[in-house]
Amino acid sequence: MTEKACRECHMITTGVLCPKCKTTTLSDDFSGLVIVIDPAASEIAKVMGIKEKGRYALRVR
């Protein structure tokens, strides 16, 4: 199973759709991994505009 990152919100998924955006704009060319457990308390979540917990890619090409 290949993990891909959403180009819109950077969420990492193993499916064919982004679970958040419901789009298929996924890329397997991503780097960095950010695990957000508590978006309200996470500085990096604020910087990246993440409002839901989950696993995100730092960079998506």
Ligand SMILES: [Zn+2]
């Ligand atoms: Zn998305």
